[in-house]
Amino acid sequence: MAAASQSDSAAGKPATTVERTSDRELVVTRTVNGPARLVFEAFAKPELFQQWWTPASFGITVISYEADIRTGGFYRLEMGHPAMEQPMAFFGRYLEVTPPSRMVWTNDEGDDGGAITTVTFEEKDGATLVIVHELYPSKEALDGAIASESTGAWPEQFEALDQLIISLDAEA
Amino acid sequence: MVQFSTSQLDISFSALSDATRRGVLEQLGRGDASITALADRFHMTLTGMKKHVGVLEQAGLVTTEKVGRVRTCKLGLSRLAEETAWIEDYRRLWAARFDALDQIVETLKQKETDDGRSQSE
Numbered sequence: 001m002a003a004a005s006q007s008d009s010a011a012g013k014p015a016t017t018v019e020r021t022s023d024r025e026l027v028v029t030r031t032v033n034g035p036a037r038l039v040f041e042a043f044a045k046p047e048l049f050q051q052w053w054t055p056a057s058f059g060i061t062v063i064s065y066e067a068d069i070r071t072g073g074f075y076r077l078e079m080g081h082p083a084m085e086q087p088m089a090f091f092g093r094y095l096e097v098t099p100p101s102r103m104v105w106t107n108d109e110g111d112d113g114g115a116i117t118t119v120t121f122e123e124k125d126g127a128t129l130v131i132v133h134e135l136y137p138s139k140e141a142l143d144g145a146i147a148s149e150s151t152g153a154w155p156e157q158f159e160a161l162d163q164l165i166i167s168l169d170a171e172a
Numbered sequence: 173m174v175q176f177s178t179s180q181l182d183i184s185f186s187a188l189s190d191a192t193r194r195g196v197l198e199q200l201g202r203g204d205a206s207i208t209a210l211a212d213r214f215h216m217t218l219t220g221m222k223k224h225v226g227v228l229e230q231a232g233l234v235t236t237e238k239v240g241r242v243r244t245c246k247l248g249l250s251r252l253a254e255e256t257a258w259i260e261d262y263r264r265l266w267a268a269r270f271d272a273l274d275q276i277v278e279t280l281k282q283k284e285t286d287d288g289r290s291q292s293e
Contacts, residue, residue: 013274016267018259026262030270034277038284042276052272058265132266146258 023139028132036123039130040100043119044069054079063087071097075105113137115145187231192216193224197233197247204246207236232256 014031021027032039042048046067054060060079067075076091092106092114101121107114115134122129136142187193192214199205199213211221225245228234232253236245249257 013267013271016263016270018263018266020255020259026259028263028266030266032270032273032277034281038277038280039273041280042273048276052269052276055265055268055272057268130270146255 020142024136024142026134026136026142028134030130032128032130033126034128035100035126036121036128037100039128040103040121043103044097044099050077053077059083069094069097069103071095073097110141113141115141184231184233187227187233190224190227193228196221196224196228196245200234200245200247204244206242206244208242210245 014033016028016030018026018028042052046065046069049067049069050062050065054062058081060081063078063080065075065077067073067077069075071094073094074091075094076089078087078089080087088109090107090109092108094103094105095116096102096104100123103119105117107117115136118133118135120131120133122131136145188197195214196210199210205213207221207225208218210216210225211218214221216224225234225236228245229236232249233247234245235248236243238244
């Protein structure tokens with residue numbers, strides 16, 4: 001079973017796609033207008049990475065960030081959000097850092113082994129296709145991640161549904 | 173492999189295109205109900221109501237649970253709809269990340285161009 005989501009590129013921005021490609025895998029893709037070495041740099045230099053990884057529009061702030069981005073290096077990122085009482089810590093190890101084409105890191109904050117993230121950078125005609133592949137240890141781990149984080153979206157969903165029903169009833 | 177980004181929306185819209193089914197959703201918004209109770213409430217046969225509930229269930233707008241001989245319906249997101257919602261949230265996060273990344277890459281490109289110019293001068 002797989003689910004997919006595609007962005008509307010009407011705003012002129014390249015589409016960001018997310019797809020659950022298997023029970024254990026999620027794949028994010030996006031083309032970035034620039035050569036692979038520069039896109040890779042934005043991923044591999046901590047001072048650049050922290051400028052984009054936690055988008056301000058989501059209300060997330062970086063509390064602390066340390067990273068030694070090379071094969072075998074560690075990272076630790078603490079983020080805060082107004083809705084959270086405690087900051088959230090993310091940490092792991094870089095299994096592979098190969099400029100300008102590939103990065104692999106672990107996500108060790110979970111209780112029973114987290115996902116492994118592999119990012120590849122494919123340059124074509126001056127633009128770079130970034131593919132973020134997340135492999136969870138089991139179907140249950142990915143299902144669990146989805147179940148634990150999605151409940152917050154419910155009120156919003158139902159509100160949107162209410163609006164839809166109201167407008168449909170008005171038409172009828 | 174099933175893709176349901178736009179097809180899931182189509183299913184939801186077509187589920188909501190029927191006045192009886194919208195009535196069922198409103199009814200379930202007031203409380204859970206059995207298929208029999210819904211059939212009575214909307215003056216329909218059991219088979220007819222089962223079909224409507226089936227459509228709503230497929231669209232992820234209603235979940236049903238059978239206890240003994242009674243099937244109870246409630247408003248809710250199916251696991252599939254829940255997953256679709258989560259994936260869309262996750263996509264929005266990544267889209268925002270990449271929008272910020274674009275700006276950084278743009279700055280790096282500009283810097284390279286500027287450096288190249290100053291070197292050739």
